[in-house]
Amino acid sequence: MGLEPAEEADSVPRPQGLVNPHRVAPCGHSPDELRRAFEPESPSPNGGLPVGRGDRGEGYDPAPSLERKKHSLGIHQAALPGGKRIALLKTLLTSACERDCYYCPFRAGRDYRRATFKPAEMAQVFSQMKQAGLAEGLFLSSGIAGGGVRTQDKLLDTIDILRRKHDFGGYVHLKIMPGSERDQVLRAMQLADRVSINLEAPNTERLAKLAPHKVFMEELLQPLKWADEIRRTLPADKTFKGRWPSTVTQFVVGGVGESDLEILTTTQYVTRQLRLQRVYFSAFSPVPDTPLENHSPENPWREHRLYQASFLLRDYGFDLEDMPFTAEGRLPLEVDPKLGWAQVNLRERPVEMNRADRRELLRVPGIGPKGAEAILLARRQGKLRELRDLQKLGIIASRAAPFVLLDGKRPEQQLKLL
Numbered sequence: 001m002g003l004e005p006a007e008e009a010d011s012v013p014r015p016q017g018l019v020n021p022h023r024v025a026p027c028g029h030s031p032d033e034l035r036r037a038f039e040p041e042s043p044s045p046n047g048g049l050p051v052g053r054g055d056r057g058e059g060y061d062p063a064p065s066l067e068r069k070k071h072s073l074g075i076h077q078a079a080l081p082g083g084k085r086i087a088l089l090k091t092l093l094t095s096a097c098e099r100d101c102y103y104c105p106f107r108a109g110r111d112y113r114r115a116t117f118k119p120a121e122m123a124q125v126f127s128q129m130k131q132a133g134l135a136e137g138l139f140l141s142s143g144i145a146g147g148g149v150r151t152q153d154k155l156l157d158t159i160d161i162l163r164r165k166h167d168f169g170g171y172v173h174l175k176i177m178p179g180s181e182r183d184q185v186l187r188a189m190q191l192a193d194r195v196s197i198n199l200e201a202p203n204t205e206r207l208a209k210l211a212p213h214k215v216f217m218e219e220l221l222q223p224l225k226w227a228d229e230i231r232r233t234l235p236a237d238k239t240f241k242g243r244w245p246s247t248v249t250q251f252v253v254g255g256v257g258e259s260d261l262e263i264l265t266t267t268q269y270v271t272r273q274l275r276l277q278r279v280y281f282s283a284f285s286p287v288p289d290t291p292l293e294n295h296s297p298e299n300p301w302r303e304h305r306l307y308q309a310s311f312l313l314r315d316y317g318f319d320l321e322d323m324p325f326t327a328e329g330r331l332p333l334e335v336d337p338k339l340g341w342a343q344v345n346l347r348e349r350p351v352e353m354n355r356a357d358r359r360e361l362l363r364v365p366g367i368g369p370k371g372a373e374a375i376l377l378a379r380r381q382g383k384l385r386e387l388r389d390l391q392k393l394g395i396i397a398s399r400a401a402p403f404v405l406l407d408g409k410r411p412e413q414q415l416k417l418l
């Protein structure tokens with residue numbers, strides 16, 4: 001099973017190595033990238049990037065600071081839903097934050113150089129980068145300064161200025177701040193192509209150990225519920241692009257002992273009940289000078305298995321009870337969950353490729369939604385008799401072979417001919 005293109009190409013899991021320096025952080029950014037962005041190696045004496053406190057923008061010279069900030073911001077090559085690749089500027093309106101999430105490099109009280117853009121400043125910077133051909137789309141988040149509502153207003157102002165004053169019609173992914181109000185969620189959905197709020201943890205109990213001042217139901221889940229309600233009940237004619245944006249979320253994986261069963265239970269709820277387009281998973285990586293600095297980093301294979309399982313739940317008709325959970329509610333790291341299911345359930349009961357319906361086809365390793373459609377279409381032309389027939393349809397025939405029948409016969413002996 002292949003992973004579909006992600007908006008943030010850098011967030012596609014890379015299980016080959018244990019460290020992914022580009023992993024998207026809880027606020028939707030790579031910590032390394034933001035360290036570079038907000039900790040210039042040689043800040044000018046009057047450049048005005050205050051150290052170790054929440055910067056509200058006062059007391060600095062905006063002109064040189066703006067130039068320096070602009071040149072330090074990171075551009076990601078990102079694949080949008082549908083596969084189109086663009087240069088995406090991913091940044092924070094401010095790296096100052098009054099919250100103290102245990103995993104976050106921007107948590108309050110951490111000795112850390114902070115920087116703040118005003119809405120008009122950020123809109124101008126992005127517009128200049130767009131004109132210079134450096135950035136085509138914007139992913140905008142923020143630390144929380146003055147409460148979630150006030151911070152969200154500044155994010156909304158930024159995009160509003162960008163859309164109206166700078167006439168920007170391109171891609172915008174806008175973060176919803178914890179505690180935002182319904183009207184702010186609505187306005188964000190009218191302006192952006194994608195909105196997101198990170199749940200971080202799968203439930204109230206786990207969140208309390210990860211981000212003690214975030215409130216799971218009221219601050220994080222409620223905005224996702226509003227987004228779904230708005231999409232279902234209001235016409236999209238007042239949105240900037242005449243359609244509602246997609247909604248996504250993200251979990252920190254492995255920071256507080258949560259199981260895969262807990263994470264996937266919430267994943268299933270938000271994708272099926274609240275119609276989120278997808279869920280992102282970010283393997284925990286300890287940040288120095290945070291309460292979890294001595295906690296072990298999570299194995300990136302776990303992140304990878306969660307992605308695979310989430311796609312099985314969303315696109316392949318699998319349910320939670322189909323997942324090969326251990327007694328502790330964990331997915332085995334050494335086997336793709338779809339292959340694990342097939343080894344238990346299909347080895348002795350292979351699927352006949354000439355009779356199976358779409359749901360049965362999707363249970364076979366090597367066959368995805370496109371492959372299943374191709375098989376159903378090809379069967380109208382004649383019988384599928386050989387692995388080569390599957391291969392011609394884009395199926396990974398070697399993966400499917402142990403679990404299928406072709407015209408009543410097991411095809412394993414044909415594998416060496418491929």
Ligand code: SF4
Nearest residue numbers: 097099101104107143
């Ligand atoms: S709210 Fe939490 S995760 Fe977001 S920037 Fe602040 S400390 Fe970091």
